[in-house]
Amino acid sequence: MFDRIAPVYDVMNRVMTMGLDRRWRRLAVREAVWPGDRVLDACCGTGDLAVEAERRGGRVVGLDFSERMLERARRKSGAIEWVQGDALALPFADAEFDAVTVGFGVRNLDDLEAGLRELERVLRPGGRLAVLEITRPRGLLRPFFRVWLDVLVPIAGKILPGGKAYTYLPASIRRFPGPEDLSRLLEAAGFGDVRFRLLGGGSVALHTGVRGQ
Numbered sequence: 001m002f003d004r005i006a007p008v009y010d011v012m013n014r015v016m017t018m019g020l021d022r023r024w025r026r027l028a029v030r031e032a033v034w035p036g037d038r039v040l041d042a043c044c045g046t047g048d049l050a051v052e053a054e055r056r057g058g059r060v061v062g063l064d065f066s067e068r069m070l071e072r073a074r075r076k077s078g079a080i081e082w083v084q085g086d087a088l089a090l091p092f093a094d095a096e097f098d099a100v101t102v103g104f105g106v107r108n109l110d111d112l113e114a115g116l117r118e119l120e121r122v123l124r125p126g127g128r129l130a131v132l133e134i135t136r137p138r139g140l141l142r143p144f145f146r147v148w149l150d151v152l153v154p155i156a157g158k159i160l161p162g163g164k165a166y167t168y169l170p171a172s173i174r175r176f177p178g179p180e181d182l183s184r185l186l187e188a189a190g191f192g193d194v195r196f197r198l199l200g201g202g203s204v205a206l207h208t209g210v211r212g213q
């Protein structure tokens, strides 16, 4: 499915978020990455979050299991090490990274709890995690979000070549835990100082946490 989405992925991101995803990525990276850090961007897709971590001065590894996504990522940076692999069985040693980022990726993991434990395993004690994910807004924005999700995204998916695969999006967002529940899962996976802030009128959550000692 992600191989099929790859050709339209960046355009869809810009259209669906009205360009705001760039700002969210910068915020996520600022929370977790310090210059000189060894950084893993898991589920890196076409690489935008990994590139942002590189701009911040990180020595970055981007990992994804979709080869078509990685092809596009490779065109964006030759300095980042792009690795094809499974986020549920990361090909890295324990405590290898100072920071781990995931942008719009954890929602897609077959086993969320196992995925979070795996992210924790490769972080050094005291290392920082930042997770960006779509979430269902409450309050005023809720009806607009439903129109966006149930009407506008499927229309964009029909217009753009390969966009049909976007029909997966509404269902995956509905079954994903809300921000408080995701915080609890992060704590259960071994992260401390877990916090989240809502962005995009409450439609995106940025969770941060620190691996315990």
Ligand SMILES: C[S@@+](CC[C@H](N)C(=O)[O-])C[C@H]1O[C@@H](n2cnc3c(N)ncnc32)[C@H](O)[C@@H]1O
Residues within 6 Å of the ligand: 002, 013, 042, 043, 044, 045, 046, 047, 048, 049, 063, 064, 065, 066, 069, 085, 086, 087, 088, 102, 103, 104, 105, 108, 109, 110
């Ligand atoms: C919605 S895209 C997000 C891409 C990118 N992180 C971003 O911020 O735009 C989700 C990505 O997660 C990848 N993915 C999903 N499950 C994965 C897994 N188990 N291991 C590695 N990559 C995975 C997909 O191939 C896809 O590229």
